[in-house]
Amino acid sequence: MRKDTMLLAAFTQASVTQTGVGAWMHPGSDPHVLDADYYINLGREVERGGFDLIFFDDRLAAPAAYGGSVREAVQRGSRVIKLDLLTILTLVAASTSRIGLGATYSTTYYNPYHVARAFATLDHISKGRAVWNIVTSLNAEEAANFGVGEVLEHDQRYDRADEFLEIVTGLWESWEKDAIQLDRETGVFADPDKVHQLNYQGKYLSSQGPLTVPRPPQGWPVLLQAGQSGRGRQFAGRWADLIFAASTELDGAKKSYAAQHEVAAEAGRTAPPARILPCAQVVVGPTEQVAREKKAYLDSLSNPVEGLMQLAELADVDLSTFPQDEPFPDDLLDRVTGSKAIMQNLLAGTEKTFGRKPTPADLGAFFAGRTGGHQFVGDPGQVADEMAEWFHGYACDGFAIAQNDSPGSFQDFGRYVVPELRRRGLVPEVDAAPRTVRDRLGLGPRVSRNADQT
Structure with missing residues (x-):
């Protein structure tokens, strides 16, 4: 059953470009993306602004598809810097207490055991706030960086990703909830009958297990996915808790929302279907005129x-x-x-x-001039009106708010839009109770179909 309030995600990059081209040239943008304080301050700003989670986009190569060279991308600063995201989110975890912490990790070039261990570790140190944005890598440049001569065909990437998720989720469950005993009198640290090998053997991947990290606080860290093709929707219908969408218009978003729910039903999901978050570019000001002036300036940088x-x-x-x-x-x-x-x-x-x-x-x-999604431009009431139309029209369950400048666009959204959404009952008041992000968002527990133990 759908929640009656919106989910708000802050969508950004560990890069000077952010999610809009030319963003690093904005005089209000902090360019120090190689400094720890940049990410600590960004996480605090997002949490203070009322967002539910922050997640970072990623790619594993500098852009070279256009013209066959990275030269122009380097000159323009276009997505040529991409830092490792688990390191960054560890910093953010230590300086925040509520928001979900999302990193993009590839199922194409990473190893499932490594990913399972990395996100289980993040989930433990953040007290249950890890979010994995699952992608299948698609660029020839990414393949070349990992010494792979040929990129897998589209559907094969998802076939391999299915196996990848079967391994990762199975490894997360290789320790039962009460496996750790810490019994000093008997000298039993953990019950060996409650720690299990996975022994998974697939067409593409295999893993023995068990994981060297006990079961994460969330069971499964939250799974975010953005596949919009037919095969991508099947994958999301099976695995995703949250879906990042790229709809630019309301009618298209409604159709996509309905189609994704149909796919989830066909997949036999016993858990609630994934909550769908279209990408949104929000330019807001105290008046519509101020917002339009801000938008015109952002356009001039593109x-x-x-x-x-x-x-x-x-x-x-x-x-x-x-x-x-x-x-x-x-x-x-x-x-x-x-x-x-x-x-x-x-x-x-x-x-x-x-x-x-x-x-x-x-x-x-x-x-x-945009970030890949719909543009909401206006004063707080106008932006909230349009967002409410999308939400009440079953075009979304919330939004992934893209970053125009850093940290200004997230500050503006938290200052102007979130209070207006709260006034309308579309966003809840801040819940500071110590809970996992899965529980906080009402996503419910997940269990692997292939796990030997639950």
């Missing part, structure tokens, strides 16, 4: 070429090879080996905005 560079990375197709002022060919989506769903959504949004079949120049301008 560059259509940089928009195409980022989209080429997401789609894994070189968009520099198309004539910039001619409409894309009809078979463009057939050439996309990365995220077809994101490309399809953005092409539709661009066509609606420009009123014609889009050119690369159109697409670059459209994408450079």
Whole structure:
């Protein structure tokens, strides 16, 4: 059953670019992304602002799909810095007490035992606040960085990811809840009958177990996933607690919401279906005029070429090879080996905005001025009105608020929008009680279908 309040996630990157192109040039942005204090302060700001969790996007290569070189990306500062996220979230965990802590880790190039151990450790040291944003890596540059000669085909990546999750969740359950005894009189640290080998053998992956970290406080750390293709939705229907979506328009978001719930039902989920969070770019001010002026300034920092560079990375197709002022060919989506769903959504949004079949120049301008999702621009009441329309219209269960500048856009959202949403009963008052993020968000417990012990 759906909760009657929104879930709010802060969506960011461990990078100077943040989630909007040109963000590092904003005079209010803190550029010191290589310093620990940057992430400590960011986590505190997000928690103070009333968000439920913070999660960091990631990729395992500098952008090189556009033009076949990283040179221009390096010059522009476009997603060329990506720090290891578990280190960062350990810092944030130590300086916050409530928010969920999300990191993007790949099922394509990481090892499931390593991922299981890393997130179980984070869950313990944060007292049950770990969130894993699951991705399947899609870029040729990422494959090259890991010494892999050939990128797996789209559906194979998800087939492998299914095995990856079966191992990770099974390892999290390899220690029963009451395995640790700490009995000083008998000298029994843990009951060996309550610690189990996994002995998993799949087509792509295998793991013996048990994990060297006892069962995480949440059982399973919260699972976040963003697959929007048919196979991606099947994967999310089986595994995800939260789904990060890229809908740019209300009608499309409603259709996507309904389709995802149908897939979850077909998958036989016994737990509640995943809560769906579309990406949202919020530009808010005390008045609509101030908000529009802020938006105009953010737009002035964007560059259509940089928009195409980022989209080429997401789609894994070189968009520099198309004539910039001619409409894309009809078979463009057939050439996309990365995220077809994101490309399809953005092409539709661009066509609606420009009123014609889009050119690369159109697409670059459209994408450079946004973060991949819908734009909410206005005073607090206007932004809350539109968000409420999405929520009450069953287009979402909340929003992933993308960062325009750091930490300014999260400060603005917490200062202006969250109080208005609370006034309307759409966001609860801060609950400072010590609970896991899974419990706090009402996500319920999860159990692996393949685990020997529960």
